[in-house]
Amino acid sequence: MVTFPTLRPRRLRKNKLIRDLVAETNLTTSGLIQPIFIKENINEPEKIDSMPGVYRYPPNDHLIKFVEEVYSFGVKNFILFGIPSFKDEFASSAYDKNGIIQKSLRLLRQTFGEKILLITDECTDEYTSHGHCGIITQKDGKLCVNNDESLKVHALIAVSQAEAGADIIAPSSMMDGVVGAIRKALDEAGFTDTAIMSYSVKYASTFYSPFRDAAYSKPAFGDRRGYQMDPRNAFEALKEASLDIEEGADILMVKPAHTYLDVIRLVKTTFPQYPLAAYHVSGEYSMIKAAALNGWIDEKTAVLEITTAIKRAGADLIITYYAKDIANWIKEGVPF
Numbered sequence: 001m002v003t004f005p006t007l008r009p010r011r012l013r014k015n016k017l018i019r020d021l022v023a024e025t026n027l028t029t030s031g032l033i034q035p036i037f038i039k040e041n042i043n044e045p046e047k048i049d050s051m052p053g054v055y056r057y058p059p060n061d062h063l064i065k066f067v068e069e070v071y072s073f074g075v076k077n078f079i080l081f082g083i084p085s086f087k088d089e090f091a092s093s094a095y096d097k098n099g100i101i102q103k104s105l106r107l108l109r110q111t112f113g114e115k116i117l118l119i120t121d122e123c124t125d126e127y128t129s130h131g132h133c134g135i136i137t138q139k140d141g142k143l144c145v146n147n148d149e150s151l152k153v154h155a156l157i158a159v160s161q162a163e164a165g166a167d168i169i170a171p172s173s174m175m176d177g178v179v180g181a182i183r184k185a186l187d188e189a190g191f192t193d194t195a196i197m198s199y200s201v202k203y204a205s206t207f208y209s210p211f212r213d214a215a216y217s218k219p220a221f222g223d224r225r226g227y228q229m230d231p232r233n234a235f236e237a238l239k240e241a242s243l244d245i246e247e248g249a250d251i252l253m254v255k256p257a258h259t260y261l262d263v264i265r266l267v268k269t270t271f272p273q274y275p276l277a278a279y280h281v282s283g284e285y286s287m288i289k290a291a292a293l294n295g296w297i298d299e300k301t302a303v304l305e306i307t308t309a310i311k312r313a314g315a316d317l318i319i320t321y322y323a324k325d326i327a328n329w330i331k332e333g334v335p336f
Contacts, residue, residue: 019336025312027304027330029074033119033277034323037214038063039083040100050210051282052289054321056083059104064111071116073327079119079170079319080104083215084127089136091124095156097163105164119168119197120161122182124153131219133173133227145227150175155185162191168251172199174227180247197251197277200244201237201263204228207256207283214282237263238270245274251317255279258306261313268314278315280307285321300325301335308334 012022037056039046045055045062057063067078082100084093093099101120108118125133134150136143150173158169169186171178179198186194204225212218229236241252252271254264257278268276288306292299303322310318320326 016333016336020334023336025308027307027311027326027334029327029330030076031311031315031317032075032323032326033077033079033317033319034070034075035079035081035319035321036063036066037081037083038100038104040085048210048214050213051286051321052293054214054285056214059100059107063104063107067108067112067116070324070327071112073324073331075323075327076115077117077119077317078108079121081121081215082126087127087129089129091127091135091153091157094124094127095153095160097160099160102160102164105161105166109165117167118165119170120166122154122157122161122169122171123173124150124157125173125217125219126215130221131217132222133224134175143221145175147175147177147227151177151181154178155181158182159185159189159191162186162189162194166194168195168197170197170199170253172202172255174199174202174224174229176243177247179244179249183248195250196248197253198244198249199255199279200241200249200252201254201260201267202228203231203256203260205231205256205259205281205283207259207281210282210286234263234266237267241267241271241274245271249274251275251277253277253279253319254315256281256284257310257315257318258284261309264310264313264315268316275316276314277317277319278310278313280310280318280320280322282321300329304329304334304336308336 012018038059039056042058045057048054057066080101084100086093123133125131130136132145134145137146161169171182252274254260254267257280264278288302291297
């Protein structure tokens with residue numbers, strides 16, 4: 001084996017041009033997805049205190065302007081989260097033809113046509129009075145999320161979103177069988193070309209806390225550990241992903257991303273033929289933002305390093321609140 005001094009790895013780190021030439025992992029704007037919070041009964045964007053730089057948008061010109069701005073940086077993919085004015089036990093506003101997401105989809109589709117890709121988060125937590133990802137019933141004298149009854153509602157939501165113009169439905173409830181229920185409902189309604197990006201591997205994580213503040217979706221009782229995955233488990237992710245594949249998922253997802261790089265690698269290695277998304281979640285965003293605002297880290301370098309790590313681990317698509325910034329920084333040139 002040839003060794004030092006003949007072999008000198010530093011030759012390929014000599015300057016930025018050489019480093020860029022031989023870089024194994026490169027970020028592109030085509031794989032970025034920008035999340036958007038859209039809220040009923042507001043006229044101006046609202047700040048989200050726990051997520052500096054992120055806003056709730058009304059379904060009007062402010063939403064259009066934000067999408068135009070993100071698009072101008074080269075990001076064409078958006079995932080929408082709705083915040084309704086009305087909540088009940090059955091998430092009825094989630095599948096209302098005039099619901100917040102349905103109205104927003106029509107507005108964006110009419111404005112941008114096929115220039116952008118519209119993904120919809122399909123869940124009930126933002127739309128229910130109890131904040132859980134399904135329908136609540138009593139079992140043995142206790143309140144619980146009824147898995148099979150919940151599937152009926154998730155199917156209704158998915159079809160209503162497809163009817164309004166969604167390109168991809170992203171079920172996030174972690175209900176057993178939800179992908180199959182949605183696929184069947186979409187196909188029966190004639191939406192055989194509407195893809196499903198399943199939150200296949202979604203952990204019960206504390207890093208969702210700022211999102212729950214942003215979307216007013218904190219559970220009114222209990223928690224979601226009964227249906228979201230245990231952070232101590234990695235190989236269970238393969239079971240969840242394989243079940244979603246069998247039920248008709250077109251794209252898989254791991255959530256969170258930054259703190260679950262090993263799981264991203266495991267899922268991508270096991271199912272390389274399926275596109276894999278990773279969600280860099282609200283708490284991961286807010287930690288970076290807080291440190292940057294305090295001058296403890298360089299925000300641009302930190303975000304690009306973390307996003308590159310997510311891509312290097314195996315993610316093909318990255319959902320991130322930094323999507324617009326990353327696209328801009330890619331144009332400027334990565335600092336490595």
